Amino acid sequence: MPALWISHAQVIDPASRRNAVGDLFVRDGLVVPSLSAAERKRAKKIEAGGLVACPGLVDIHVHFREPGQTHKESIGTGTRAAAAGGFTTVVCMPNTAPPADNAGTIQFIKDAAARDAVVRVYPTGCITVGRSGQALAPFGSLKRAGVVALTDDGDCVQSNELMRRAAEYARMFDLPIMDHCQDQSMTAGAVMNEGVMSTRLGLRGWTNAAEDLVVARNAILSGYTGAHIHLQHISSAGAVEIIRRAKADGLRITAEASPHHFALTDDALASYDTAFKMNPPLRTEADRKAIIAGLRDGTLDCIATDHAPHTNYEKDREFDSAPFGVIGLETALAVSLEVLVRQNRFSIPRVVDLLTRRPASIVGLRAGTLAVGAPADICLFDPKGRWTYDAKAGFSKSSNSPWHGQTLTGKVRLTVVGGRIVFDGARIV
Amino acid sequence: MPWTRRHLLTLEELSLAEMEQIHSIAAVFKRALQRGVKKVPALRGRTVVNLFLEPSTRTRLAFEMAAKRLSADVISFDAAHSSTTKGETLRDTAQNIQALNVDMIVLRHAASGSPLYLSKILNIPVINAGDGAHEHPTQGLLDTFTMKEHLGSLRGRKVAILGDVLFSRVARSNIYALSKMGATVILVGPSTLVPHWFTELGVEVSHDLKSALADAEVVMLLRIQHERQVSSHFPSLGEYTSMFGLNKARAAWLNPKAIIMHPGPINRGVEIDSDLADGPRSVILEQVTNGIAVRMAVLYLCSGGSPERIPDGSD
Numbered sequence: 001m002p003a004l005w006i007s008h009a010q011v012i013d014p015a016s017r018r019n020a021v022g023d024l025f026v027r028d029g030l031v032v033p034s035l036s037a038a039e040r041k042r043a044k045k046i047e048a049g050g051l052v053a054c055p056g057l058v059d060i061h062v063h064f065r066e067p068g069q070t071h072k073e074s075i076g077t078g079t080r081a082a083a084a085g086g087f088t089t090v091v092c093m094p095n096t097a098p099p100a101d102n103a104g105t106i107q108f109i110k111d112a113a114a115r116d117a118v119v120r121v122y123p124t125g126c127i128t129v130g131r132s133g134q135a136l137a138p139f140g141s142l143k144r145a146g147v148v149a150l151t152d153d154g155d156c157v158q159s160n161e162l163m164r165r166a167a168e169y170a171r172m173f174d175l176p177i178m179d180h181c182q183d184q185s186m187t188a189g190a191v192m193n194e195g196v197m198s199t200r201l202g203l204r205g206w207t208n209a210a211e212d213l214v215v216a217r218n219a220i221l222s223g224y225t226g227a228h229i230h231l232q233h234i235s236s237a238g239a240v241e242i243i244r245r246a247k248a249d250g251l252r253i254t255a256e257a258s259p260h261h262f263a264l265t266d267d268a269l270a271s272y273d274t275a276f277k278m279n280p281p282l283r284t285e286a287d288r289k290a291i292i293a294g295l296r297d298g299t300l301d302c303i304a305t306d307h308a309p310h311t312n313y314e315k316d317r318e319f320d321s322a323p324f325g326v327i328g329l330e331t332a333l334a335v336s337l338e339v340l341v342r343q344n345r346f347s348i349p350r351v352v353d354l355l356t357r358r359p360a361s362i363v364g365l366r367a368g369t370l371a372v373g374a375p376a377d378i379c380l381f382d383p384k385g386r387w388t389y390d391a392k393a394g395f396s397k398s399s400n401s402p403w404h405g406q407t408l409t410g411k412v413r414l415t416v417v418g419g420r421i422v423f424d425g426a427r428i429v
Numbered sequence: 430m431p432w433t434r435r436h437l438l439t440l441e442e443l444s445l446a447e448m449e450q451i452h453s454i455a456a457v458f459k460r461a462l463q464r465g466v467k468k469v470p471a472l473r474g475r476t477v478v479n480l481f482l483e484p485s486t487r488t489r490l491a492f493e494m495a496a497k498r499l500s501a502d503v504i505s506f507d508a509a510h511s512s513t514t515k516g517e518t519l520r521d522t523a524q525n526i527q528a529l530n531v532d533m534i535v536l537r538h539a540a541s542g543s544p545l546y547l548s549k550i551l552n553i554p555v556i557n558a559g560d561g562a563h564e565h566p567t568q569g570l571l572d573t574f575t576m577k578e579h580l581g582s583l584r585g586r587k588v589a590i591l592g593d594v595l596f597s598r599v600a601r602s603n604i605y606a607l608s609k610m611g612a613t614v615i616l617v618g619p620s621t622l623v624p625h626w627f628t629e630l631g632v633e634v635s636h637d638l639k640s641a642l643a644d645a646e647v648v649m650l651l652r653i654q655h656e657r658q659v660s661s662h663f664p665s666l667g668e669y670t671s672m673f674g675l676n677k678a679r680a681a682w683l684n685p686k687a688i689i690m691h692p693g694p695i696n697r698g699v700e701i702d703s704d705l706a707d708g709p710r711s712v713i714l715e716q717v718t719n720g721i722a723v724r725m726a727v728l729y730l731c732s733g734g735s736p737e738r739i740p741d742g743s744d
Contacts (some may be wrong), residue, residue, distance in 0.1 A: 194626075272545055318542065
């Protein structure tokens with residue numbers, strides 16, 4: 001593996017407080033302070049003037065559908081989509097078939113990743129057996145098998161008592177609990193946000209309260225047990241406010257926001273396009289603004305895509321019958337730059353932080369930094385590069401994206417994992 | 430004015446002029462229906478498929494009757510005996526029907542937005558015969574047609590829509606039609622079934638029956654739809670009736686000339702007392718009759734029929 005010399009890039013590494021034009025050197029898979037003259041001669045040199053070099057992006061919320069639903073995505077295709085989007089580390093949700101509620105399934109995922117993945121893949125395990133919300137999964141053996149967090153994502157643990165025990169028990173293993181906050185008694189049959197749009201469209205609505213209640217529940221249980229509870233894909237203004245207060249109280253709560261929730265609102269559903277159907281649903285402009293404010297003041301800790309692939313034939317249905325979920329790995333960076341940097345005046349280092357160091361720290365991963373000695377996971381992107389996203393020509397096996405056909409600004413030029421180029425701006429290497 | 434639409438999907442997207450055009454053609458067909466020979470040759474040689482994937486009596490029969498009166502061939506499709514019970518998707522079902530070279534599909538479906546969805550897939554006109562809780566455009570057209578027969582212009586008229594508005598496609602279509610026609614619409618019922626969101630559609634929301642009915646010239650009752658209420662929206666039918674059921678005493682709050690409407694099917698004794706439903710102010714069966722002429726007009730226009738030269742059988 002040749003050494004890498006990325007020259008004249010805007011190197012942005014929030015973890016080491018670096019933000020300056022300069023060179024980035026990689027040897028033996030690690031970031032190094034410099035290369036000798038002889039090494040420079042042999043190194044692969046990349047002229048990166050005008051480009052940003054930042055740590056490889058980290059997504060702590062993806063669905064790669066393996067095992068069991070590889071018609072939608074696989075670890076091979078999912079990690080290719082990740083690499084094309086500048087991501088070098090992903091955390092997989094355990095709602096596979098069978099669910100990843102046992103060490104054997106975790107081992108299967110790790111084997112598949114070792115065989116097929118082009119970026120780093122970390123598995124999570126279920127909170128409850130079969131994700132059925134009835135009995136605790138074996139956290140101890142899941143931890144030994146290598147999970148970095150526990151979650152029933154896609155479902156939410158409905159029993160407060162079981163959630164309390166899960167939090168208490170997970171604490172012993174120092175594993176965060178990630179919760180998909182949804183009171184399911186309030187969302188039966190619901191397919192979109194409850195409000196003016198659901199009234200107009202005649203679709204069954206799902207109130208913010210269904211999220212807010214569980215967010216509050218989790219804050220209370222985190223306070224009671226001392227466990228770290230991470231709140232997934234926050235979509236509601238009320239939830240942002242509850243989290244803000246919980247953090248002010250010093251609770252061990254973290255939270256993520258997904259690009260679609262800070263970029264879009266339920267107005268996008270006017271034509272019943274199922275590419276905009278996801279769980280939690282797109283909400284109102286007030287919610288969208290609150291999420292952006294939450295990312296700005298640190299109430300929301302990171303950006304996570306909730307990359308949720310479904311095939312065309314599954315999504316191409318009447319709105320009520322289509323599954324929830326959209327893909328996001330290939331567009332997350334561009335959408336974040338557009339909405340947060342250009343529309344809302346976040347700095348680029350701030351957005352990079354939300355996509356690297358902060359998500360890595362939530363699950364305790366050694367990722368998200370370009371500090372000397374760190375694994376050379378690098379994303380090189382052109383913040384002004386304009387491109388048109390054709391989801392059908394993308395790297396994910398599925399194309400259920402709200403941004404299909406749109407022109408985006410912010411193009412990944414190179415993705416490096418452990419010092420090796422895995423994406424060269426056009427194809428997987 | 431030329432008619433430019435191939436599909437009839439919603440009244441939200443229809444202009445006042447388009448609705449009035451449908452009404453005027455419906456009036457022509459209504460006269461034709463009152464003659465001895467009721468058939469007109471407007472759609473001779475065409476085939477209309479009624480794709481009804483949700484139970485329906487009135488609407489299906491009225492569409493079938495309308496197509497037959499227009500001399501079209503009609504195939505009515507019964508969900509219970511179809512491949513949809515074997516898991517065939519709406520897309521596949523509809524594409525198969527189109528492959529039979531039919532000329533038009535009339536769709537009733539429980540999923541809101543499904544007629545729009547089909548209209549994007551198929552090359553033939555799609556007529557919405559009710560989609561979920563979204564719209565029921567021909568019902569809105571026949572209701573306003575019936576109101577105009579009794580009241581003339583609807584401008585400034587007070588119309589109270591009473592009952593299960595939340596789940597009602599009939600209410601939504603009527604809201605759009607009546608608003609464009611200048612009527613004042615007030616929705617009334619329990620707060621769980623008439624949520625405040627509706628005010629954003631430009632209508633009034635009330636939970637007080639007496640003030641809502643006061644001087645109304647039309648009261649439109651909606652059926653309490655037990656089958657759509659997944660969670661409890663009100664304590665019991667008895668409590669509903671005690672608070673919002675229309676009876677003689679409450680009907681006295683209406684304008685003395687007010688008409689009483691209901692899209693059917695009626696829950697007698699729940700949303701309306703029998704003697705009112707069958708009484709002189711009730712136009713419920715007129716609505717059914719008008720449903721044929723209005724649907725004839727819709728089928729005729731959307732199949733490319735000329736708004737000027739209507740083959741009404743009189744020549």
